[in-house]
Amino acid sequence: xxxxxxxxxxxxxxxxxxxxxxxxxxxxxxxxxxxxxxxxxxxxxxxxxxxxxxxxxxxxxxxxxxxxxxxxxxxxxxxxxxxxxxxxxxxxxxxxxxxxxxxxxxxxxxxxxxxxxxxxxxxxxxxxxxxxxxxxxxxxxxxxxxxxxxxxxxxxxxxxxxxxxxxxxxxxxxxxxxxxxxxxxxxxxxxxxxxxxxxxxxxxxxxxxxxxxxxxxxxxxxxxxxxxxxxxxxxxxxxxxxxxxxxxxxxxxxxxxxxxxxxxxxxxxxxxxxxxxxxxxxxxxxxxxxxxxxxxxxxxxxxxxxxxxxxxxxxxxxxxxxxxxxxxxxxxxxxxxxxxxxxxxxxxxxxxxxxxxxxxxxxxxxxxxxxxxxxxxxxxxxxxxxxxxxxxxxxxxxxxxxxxxxxxxxxxxxxxxxxxxxxxxxxxxxxxxxxxxxxxxxxxxxxxxxxxxxxxxxxxxxxxxxxxxxxxxxxxxxxxxxxxxxxxxxxxxxxxxxxxxxxxxxxxxxxxxxxxxxxxxxxxxxxxxxxxxxxxxxxxxxxxxxxxxxxxxxxxxxxxxxxxxxxxxxxx
Ligand code: LR7
Ligand code: MN
Numbered sequence: 191x192x193x194x195x196x197x198x199x200x201x202x203x204x205x206x207x208x209x210x211x212x213x214x215x216x217x218x219x220x221x222x223x224x225x226x227x228x229x230x231x232x233x234x235x236x237x238x239x240x241x242x243x244x245x246x247x248x249x250x251x252x253x254x255x256x257x258x259x260x261x262x263x264x265x266x267x268x269x270x271x272x273x274x275x276x277x278x279x280x281x282x283x284x285x286x287x288x289x290x291x292x293x294x295x296x297x298x299x300x301x302x303x304x305x306x307x308x309x310x311x312x313x314x315x316x317x318x319x320x321x322x323x324x325x326x327x328x329x330x331x332x333x334x335x336x337x338x339x340x341x342x343x344x345x346x347x348x349x350x351x352x353x354x355x356x357x358x359x360x361x362x363x364x365x366x367x368x369x370x371x372x373x374x375x376x377x378x379x380x381x382x383x384x385x386x387x388x389x390x391x392x393x394x395x396x397x398x399x400x401x402x403x404x405x406x407x408x409x410x411x412x413x414x415x416x417x418x419x420x421x422x423x424x425x426x427x428x429x430x431x432x433x434x435x436x437x438x439x440x441x442x443x444x445x446x447x448x449x450x451x452x453x454x455x456x457x458x459x460x461x462x463x464x465x466x467x468x469x470x471x472x473x474x475x476x477x478x479x480x481x482x483x484x485x486x487x488x489x490x491x492x493x494x495x496x497x498x499x500x501x502x503x504x505x506x507x508x509x510x511x512x513x514x515x516x517x518x519x520x521x522x523x524x525x526x527x528x529x530x531x532x533x534x535x536x537x538x539x540x541x542x543x544x545x546x547x548x549x550x551x552x553x554x555x556x557x558x559x560x561x562x563x564x565x566x567x568x569x570x571x572x573x574x575x576x577x578x579x580x581x582x583x584x585x586x587x588x589x590x591x592x593x594x595x596x597x598x599x600x601x602x603x604x605x606x607x608x609x610x611x612x613x614x615x616x617x618x619x620x621x622x623x624x625x626x627x628x629x630x631x632x633x634x635x636x637x638x639x640x641x642x643x644x645x646x647x648x649x650x651x652x653x654x655x656x657x658x659x660x661x662x663x664x665x666x667x668x669x670x671x672x673x674x675x676x677x678x679x680x681x682x683x684x685x686x687x688x689x690x691x692x693x694x695x696x697x698x699x700x701x702x703x704x705x706x707x708x709x710x711x712x713x714x715x716x717x718x719x720x721x722x723x724x725x726x727x728x729x730x731x732x733x734x735x736x737x738x739x740x741x742x743x744x745x746x747x748x749x750x751x752x753x754x755x756x757x758x759x760x761x762x
Contacts, residue, residue, distance in 0.1 A: 289417070303548060314544060355383070385405055438539075446548070518572060568595070578616045587675070639671055644750050652673055
């Protein structure tokens with residue numbers, strides 16, 4: 191009995207001890223993460239307030255994390271939400287900031303978009319030794335999109351190649367991009383070298399990138415927009431090519447991530463990708479790979495320009511070649527400036543087909559630019575004066591008011607840079623880098639607006655590249671008639687910068703891709719103002735055309751509908 195009782199007591203003791211241990215352990219386990227998260231700051235600062243703030247951040251972050259749906263958008267698949275209310279909010283977000291952030295907030299921040307490389311790329315072996323500083327600037331971007339950019343870089347870059355990530359906040363007003371973002375980095379991305387620098391005032395994307403470049407210390411700078419996703423193997427071919435040639439500046443293939451459903455849209459095969467061009471009104475455009483033999487190749491391919499947001503450049507070379515024009519403000523123009531400068535001053539620009547990075551293309555800018563409104567126009571006017579020599583006439587033909595605008599500011603230091611680096615002429619660039627670029631006033635009989643005797647003008651009706659549409663008729667614009675500039679070439683083409691006038695089966699005139707030796711695109715411009723096609727033996731006419739529909743061809747006759755005048759006529 192005694193023995194039994196003693197045994198009992200021992201058993202009860204043991205059970206009690208076990209229970210106490212379990213309770214203490216449970217308490218510890220519950221408390222542990224929070225303690226760990228705040229401890230480093232506690233020791234550093236010993237500030238009670240900050241701890242309170244951190245607790246607040248932690249609660250906010252956990253609420254946020256609890257809403258993430260595992261596997262949503264995995265492998266870059268289209269993501270959808272079931273709740274109709276969420277979808278409605280998502281639609282609203284798309285309209286207000288051009289990105290469905292309701293959905294973005296639910297997709298895991300470290301999602302994988304899969305291996306996007308062309309099969310052939312996997313056979314290449316790269317062994318770079320250079321390290322990269324990835325510079326990401328942002329102004330009021332969606333936090334989850336910024337974080338997904340950062341996560342993709344840390345996950346898809348071998349550690350020994352990633353020197354650091356430098357984040358520059360261009361004085362965002364969104365509260366969560368301040369302390370909360372820093373807290374996220376400290377707690378969820380600790381162990382990664384990430385610098386976050388807040389600018390005191392908004393300086394625009396060009397100067398923000400310059401600040402990032404100043405802070406960076408890796409061998410190579412890689413700039414990314416703050417809504418990108420890097421994919422497997424993205425960095426190795428970039429670094430390896432720069433190691434081979436330090437004055438070559440590289441862009442990855444910029445794939446499309448949908449702003450509405452976050453699908454990674456570009457397929458792996460994608461050998462029909464395009465490289466960078468430009469238009470005379472000063473915009474970046476996509477063009478087909480220039481040399482037919484280069485099409486489908488997976489090695490780096492020459493590109494006349496770059497889009498601007500995603501590129502790799504050796505860090506010291508970036509400074510040697512003149513970094514950016516630090517008097518450019520806001521948004522725009524810097525991409526063509528750096529492109530022309532690199533080529534004209536002895537470097538090269540290439541697209542690397544095996545490096546794939548997704549970018550969320552937004553339909554509009556979710557932000558306004560303080561002060562000067564048309565920063566793209568003003569920045570482009572700066573670059574035209576500095577780099578385009580006499581060809582700047584073509585930009586200013588589209589933007590006459592900008593040519594002598596005081597808003598352009600002082601360009602002396604950029605002209606000095608051009609001299610110091612002994613850069614080549616813009617004509618050299620056109621002849622050697624972009625020989626297929628159409629020059630509207632060279633080798634032409636006439637160019638400018640094409641006005642008939644009834645004061646109506648030919649108009650491309652804002653046709654987009656890569657499409658076909660009517661050669662329209664519209665009242666002549668007084669200024670900036672970007673849709674009303676046409677050339678009559680020596681070879682008999684009636685064309686705008688990117689399209690040629692072609693006769694359709696219904697005898698209407700269409701604007702479409704220019705083709706060599708196509709009789710339907712062949713015109714003769716007579717001194718009396720008629721524009722004649724010999725295949726049909728008919729004349730260009732506006733008779734019976736409802737504005738702004740397509741002009742037609744008709745039997746030739748002496749009619750005001752068939753007499754056309756170009757603004758400029760070449761006398762030679
Ligand atoms: O005032 C600003 N301050 C900023 O820090 C305005 C913008 N930004 C940041 C912004 O948060 C973003 O991270 O700058 C980055 C680029 O701005 P976007 O994403 O609004 O520009 P975009 O993608 O519409 O425009 C393209 O052209 C720009 C011309 O100035 C820049 O060079 C962008 O980097 C460039 N983007 C790309 O090249 C991605 C591919 C798009 C194409 C074609
Ligand atoms: Mn962008």
